[in-house]
Amino acid sequence: xxxxxxxxxxxxxxxxxxxxxxxxxxxxxxxxxxxxxxxxxxxxxxxxxxxxxxxxxxxxxxxxxxxxxxxxxxxxxxxxxxxxxxxxxxxxxxxxxxxxxxxxxxxxxxxxxxxxxxxxxxxxxxxxxxxxxxxxxxxxxxxxxxxxxxx
Numbered sequence: 001x002x003x004x005x006x007x008x009x010x011x012x013x014x015x016x017x018x019x020x021x022x023x024x025x026x027x028x029x030x031x032x033x034x035x036x037x038x039x040x041x042x043x044x045x046x047x048x049x050x051x052x053x054x055x056x057x058x059x060x061x062x063x064x065x066x067x068x069x070x071x072x073x074x075x076x077x078x079x080x081x082x083x084x085x086x087x088x089x090x091x092x093x094x095x096x097x098x099x100x101x102x103x104x105x106x107x108x109x110x111x112x113x114x115x116x117x118x119x120x121x122x123x124x125x126x127x128x129x130x131x132x133x134x135x136x137x138x139x140x141x142x143x144x145x146x147x148x149x150x151x
Contacts, residue, residue: 069105069126069134069149081127090138092116093145099136101126106151107136113145 028040068082084101093099094114100106107126123139126147135144 065103069107078128081125083123083125085121085123086119086138087121090117090119090122098150099147104151105149107134107147108150109136109145110148111146113143115141115143115145117141 031037
C-alpha cells in the first residue's frame with residue numbers, strides 16, 4: 001500500500017511539471033506556418049532539472065602499465081593489455097599458481113585450468129577480458145588461463 005502512495009506521488013510531481021505549459025503546447029500546435037510553429041516550441045520554458053556535475057577530466061590520470069590489473073575508477077583510459085616475459089624456465093600452471101613477470105608484477109591463476117609445458121623466458125601478454133577479467137596469453141601455446149593480479 002505504501003509503495004502505491006510513493007508511485008502516485010511520483011506521477012503527480014512529474015505529470016504537473018509536464019502539463020505546466022499545456023496551453024503553450026496547444027497554441028504552438030495550432031500554428032500552420034512551420035517556422036513560426038518551431039519558434040513557438042523553442043520559446044516554451046523547460047522545467048528545471050538538477051544535474052550532478054561530473055568530476056573535471058583534468059583530475060583523472062591515465063592508467064600506466066605499472067597499474068595494470070590493480071583496477072581503480074580513477075583512470076581516464078584503461079590499457080587493453082601489457083606485454084612482458086616470464087623470467088627463466090616456465091613449466092606451466094595449476095589452479096592458484098602464481099606467475100611472476102619480468103616487469104615485477106605477480107599474477108595468480110584464478111580459474112581451475114592446468115597445463116604442463118616447458119618454455120624458457122616465454123613472452124606473455126596479459127589481456128583485459130569482459131567484466132573485469134584478465135587472461136594470460138603465453139607465446140607458443142593457445143591456452144590462456146584467467147588470472148588476477150596479486151602484486
